[in-house]
Amino acid sequence: MQTIRVETPSARYDVFVGSGLLRSLAPRIERIAGRLPRRIFVLTSPEIWALWGKALSESFPEPPLALFLPAGEKHKNLVNVEKMARQMIAAGGDRSSLLIAFGGGIVGDVGGFLAAIFMRGIRYVQVPTTFLAQVDSSVGGKTGVNLPEGKNLIGSFHHPLAVFADIGVLGTLPDRELRSGLMESIKAGIIRDRTLVRFMEEHVDDVLRRDPKALEKVIAASVRMKADVVNRDERESGLRMILNFGHTLGHAIEQVTRYKALLHGEAVGWGMIAALHLAKKRGTISSRQGERLESLVYLYGPLPPLKLRPGKLVAASGSDKKNTGGVRRFVLPVGIGDAGVVEDVTPAELESAAAYMLARAAERHA
Amino acid sequence: MQTIRVETPSARYDVFVGSGLLRSLAPRIERIAGRLPRRIFVLTSPEIWALWGKALSESFPEPPLALFLPAGEKHKNLVNVEKMARQMIAAGGDRSSLLIAFGGGIVGDVGGFLAAIFMRGIRYVQVPTTFLAQVDSSVGGKTGVNLPEGKNLIGSFHHPLAVFADIGVLGTLPDRELRSGLMESIKAGIIRDRTLVRFMEEHVDDVLRRDPKALEKVIAASVRMKADVVNRDERESGLRMILNFGHTLGHAIEQVTRYKALLHGEAVGWGMIAALHLAKKRGTISSRQGERLESLVYLYGPLPPLKLRPGKLVAASGSDKKNTGGVRRFVLPVGIGDAGVVEDVTPAELESAAAYMLARAAERHA
Ligand SMILES: NC(=O)c1ccc[n+]([C@@H]2O[C@H](COP(=O)([O-])OP(=O)(O)OC[C@H]3O[C@@H](n4cnc5c(N)ncnc54)[C@H](O)[C@@H]3O)[C@@H](O)[C@H]2O)c1
Ligand SMILES: NC(=O)c1ccc[n+]([C@@H]2O[C@H](COP(=O)([O-])OP(=O)(O)OC[C@H]3O[C@@H](n4cnc5c(N)ncnc54)[C@H](O)[C@@H]3O)[C@@H](O)[C@H]2O)c1
Ligand SMILES: [Zn+2]
Ligand SMILES: [Zn+2]
Numbered sequence: 001m002q003t004i005r006v007e008t009p010s011a012r013y014d015v016f017v018g019s020g021l022l023r024s025l026a027p028r029i030e031r032i033a034g035r036l037p038r039r040i041f042v043l044t045s046p047e048i049w050a051l052w053g054k055a056l057s058e059s060f061p062e063p064p065l066a067l068f069l070p071a072g073e074k075h076k077n078l079v080n081v082e083k084m085a086r087q088m089i090a091a092g093g094d095r096s097s098l099l100i101a102f103g104g105g106i107v108g109d110v111g112g113f114l115a116a117i118f119m120r121g122i123r124y125v126q127v128p129t130t131f132l133a134q135v136d137s138s139v140g141g142k143t144g145v146n147l148p149e150g151k152n153l154i155g156s157f158h159h160p161l162a163v164f165a166d167i168g169v170l171g172t173l174p175d176r177e178l179r180s181g182l183m184e185s186i187k188a189g190i191i192r193d194r195t196l197v198r199f200m201e202e203h204v205d206d207v208l209r210r211d212p213k214a215l216e217k218v219i220a221a222s223v224r225m226k227a228d229v230v231n232r233d234e235r236e237s238g239l240r241m242i243l244n245f246g247h248t249l250g251h252a253i254e255q256v257t258r259y260k261a262l263l264h265g266e267a268v269g270w271g272m273i274a275a276l277h278l279a280k281k282r283g284t285i286s287s288r289q290g291e292r293l294e295s296l297v298y299l300y301g302p303l304p305p306l307k308l309r310p311g312k313l314v315a316a317s318g319s320d321k322k323n324t325g326g327v328r329r330f331v332l333p334v335g336i337g338d339a340g341v342v343e344d345v346t347p348a349e350l351e352s353a354a355a356y357m358l359a360r361a362a363e364r365h366a
Numbered sequence: 367m368q369t370i371r372v373e374t375p376s377a378r379y380d381v382f383v384g385s386g387l388l389r390s391l392a393p394r395i396e397r398i399a400g401r402l403p404r405r406i407f408v409l410t411s412p413e414i415w416a417l418w419g420k421a422l423s424e425s426f427p428e429p430p431l432a433l434f435l436p437a438g439e440k441h442k443n444l445v446n447v448e449k450m451a452r453q454m455i456a457a458g459g460d461r462s463s464l465l466i467a468f469g470g471g472i473v474g475d476v477g478g479f480l481a482a483i484f485m486r487g488i489r490y491v492q493v494p495t496t497f498l499a500q501v502d503s504s505v506g507g508k509t510g511v512n513l514p515e516g517k518n519l520i521g522s523f524h525h526p527l528a529v530f531a532d533i534g535v536l537g538t539l540p541d542r543e544l545r546s547g548l549m550e551s552i553k554a555g556i557i558r559d560r561t562l563v564r565f566m567e568e569h570v571d572d573v574l575r576r577d578p579k580a581l582e583k584v585i586a587a588s589v590r591m592k593a594d595v596v597n598r599d600e601r602e603s604g605l606r607m608i609l610n611f612g613h614t615l616g617h618a619i620e621q622v623t624r625y626k627a628l629l630h631g632e633a634v635g636w637g638m639i640a641a642l643h644l645a646k647k648r649g650t651i652s653s654r655q656g657e658r659l660e661s662l663v664y665l666y667g668p669l670p671p672l673k674l675r676p677g678k679l680v681a682a683s684g685s686d687k688k689n690t691g692g693v694r695r696f697v698l699p700v701g702i703g704d705a706g707v708v709e710d711v712t713p714a715e716l717e718s719a720a721a722y723m724l725a726r727a728a729e730r731h732a
Binding site for chain 2: 010032078081082085086089090116117118119120121122141144148149150153155156157
């Protein structure tokens with residue numbers, strides 16, 4: 001097991017990465033919270049609960065009360081948050097209650113937000129069950145739900161008491177979800193951890209067949225990277241921006257395909273291909289580095305095909321909410337393991353990067 | 367004008383109390399926020415906007431965009447928060463936008479909550495227009511909405527950039543609202559400011575005919591008391607509890623009458639009568655002090671009649687969400703200008719206090 005410390009101005013907590021965490025959850029929470037609260041709720045999806053509910057409940061004197069959120073982005077909304085808050089009240093929930101967010105990134109975001117606003121904030125823990133949630137969404141305190149107008153437009157910063165990333169639960173994760181999540185680890189390596197890049201290059205097979213040691217290594221390194229960035233910039237005023245590497249065009253792809261054709265990590269995979277091209281052109285990475293990193297993305301591929309027009313992507317990227325005041329911020333890798341933010345990327349450069357990416361996509365799916 | 371500083375671990379801001387603040391709002395916000403943001407929203411009710419919208423807009427280069435919340439507790443809900451968030455997105459709102467909560471406590475609570483969760487938190491200012499909102503709800507950072515199961519069960523702590531309490535807007539406030547709000551000032555005096563008690567005793571007429579000097583004095587003193595308590599106990603772990611003086615039975619009355627027969631301050635007025643009786647019985651105040659304070663409540667009355675059974679009130683007070691873990695916390699004044707929290711009040715004591723209060727109510731409305 002590895003333990004990574006998150007330490008921001010507003011919170012201090014640990015992220016535990018390892019095997020067997022799920023079955024020993026109650027004593028672990030007890031150690032952190034002092035004692036188990038009278039009422040414990042677990043927000044999860046019916047599918048995850050069917051697979052892993054028994055394992056999670058095992059260590060509790062009485063099983064936590066399950067609140068169910070159906071899978072899928074369209075259920076990540078305020079109506080469901082209200083519904084679950086009412087269930088909590090009906091079951092005697094109060095300010096001392098604890099919530100466990102047990103699922104992928106959607107469950108984590110909704111659960112964290114519910115905990116943030118239930119009686120003005122109760123304690124919660126994250127028990128992420130997708131690779132993406134383990135390496136990314138469960139760490140950093142961002143919580144929220146969607147509006148019809150866009151994703152994550154409503155939310156809070158609310159840190160968990162702890163994050164328990166159990167490698168074992170990844171056993172039932174569909175291959176495509178795993179590969180998609182791994183794109184965030186590649187991102188982590190590229191922007192801040194060249195050792196992780198090297199490890200992922202050398203252990204593709206171990207990782208993809210879910211060898212626990214290999215997974216623990218990749219997850220812990222990814223979490224360490226994110227925690228490090230969040231510790232220095234909790235509220236995304238500067239440094240935290242680099243976590244958006246691959247995401248400007250990634251988000252544009254998701255938007256244009258209406259979040260239907262690709263998983264988030266897959267879109268980010270393509271977005272990184274584009275950003276690497278732009279970085280090569282600008283000389284912040286060499287051609288050799290660019291090719292090496294591009295290959296790494298494909299090693300963890302297969303990325304789904306992309307049939308779009310570059311202009312459309314560029315237009316969509318302009319509406320990325322992360323760009324405030326009209327300035328288009330763009331993250332570029334600097335060598336391997338470092339990155340910076342530039343604000344002078346022109347639409348033409350973006351379009352050429354998008355065209356490059358689309359050509360690679362066409363090639364690979366010819 | 368008087369300026370009261372709020373200074374908690376998570377925020378520092380000023381509460382301005384005085385005349386003419388409304389018409390000079392824009393430059394005042396500009397001074398605090400650096401410059402006026404591109405998009406400024408004002409959450410208000412149609413009635414308040416009709417009365418005071420022009421005065422508020424006057425000082426802005428372009429008028430802020432109004433979002434309307436109909437008056438009444440039943441509109442203080444998540445559905446309306448979502449509706450207004452969508453309007454903000456449609457109008458180009460982003461993370462740099464600013465919200466002005468312009469109305470009574472309902473508008474303040476909903477506006478603060480909307481600001482707390484819109485894109486994970488934007489800046490806002492409070493411009494309270496009821497006496498209650500000026501002395502109480504706009505200060506302290508508590509925001510929220512109701513669930514069908516109860517009041518303020520959903521919310522956040524989110525402090526404003528500043529509070530502008532303009533005495534002038536109180537000119538259109540119905541007399542009953544004014545008197546109701548004044549109960550919170552009486553509360554402030556009793557638990558923490560004997561000078562305020564004295565002033566309110568000596569200036570009943572000035573206050574009730576809304577003499578600006580007298581109002582400024584009472585409002586500023588009340589805000590100072592609340593700010594002082596909030597500064598020491600932002601999250602209501604201990605001291606802040608004393609703000610609930612008169613509220614245990616006050617809430618019970620509101621609940622039993624379904625928030626329909628009495629305004630909040632009126633219920634608190636009766637709740638204080640009961641609590642003063644209990645305090646006399648316990649000897650934390652003398653009989654003379656008790657009578658003096660009871661008279662003060664009636665001076666600012668008229669409190670509406672109460673036809674209830676004491677047992678019902680005691681039962682309702684048990685479900686007060688402020689009581690965690692089954693312990694019934696009760697605030698008792700200690701002399702005039704001090705208060706403490708006790709946890710050993712018996713149902714019998716509560717019932718006798720409720721009976722005393724109901725007898726007084728019957729007497730006064732015979
Ligand atoms: N808060 C943040 O900082 C942050 C960061 C990145 C992404 N996100 C959010 O995360 C969400 C995406 O998360 P995600 O990729 O985990 O998707 P997800 O939550 O939709 O989970 C993907 C699918 O896998 C299933 N699943 C989960 N765990 C499983 C398991 N162990 N075995 C079998 N099936 C399992 C789920 O039921 C679901 O169908 C998005 O809403 C995104 O906005 C948040
Ligand atoms: N956040 C806190 O710390 C806190 C503390 C106490 C109360 N509250 C909340 O405050 C709310 C009650 O606030 P309230 O008493 O201000 O009631 P309110 O907001 O309902 O306003 C009372 C009425 O007065 C009208 N009004 C407001 N200003 C006016 C003006 N200047 N002229 C004419 N009419 C005017 C309103 O339209 C409304 O009809 C409750 O929801 C309560 O939960 C919050
Ligand atoms: Zn991502
Ligand atoms: Zn009150």
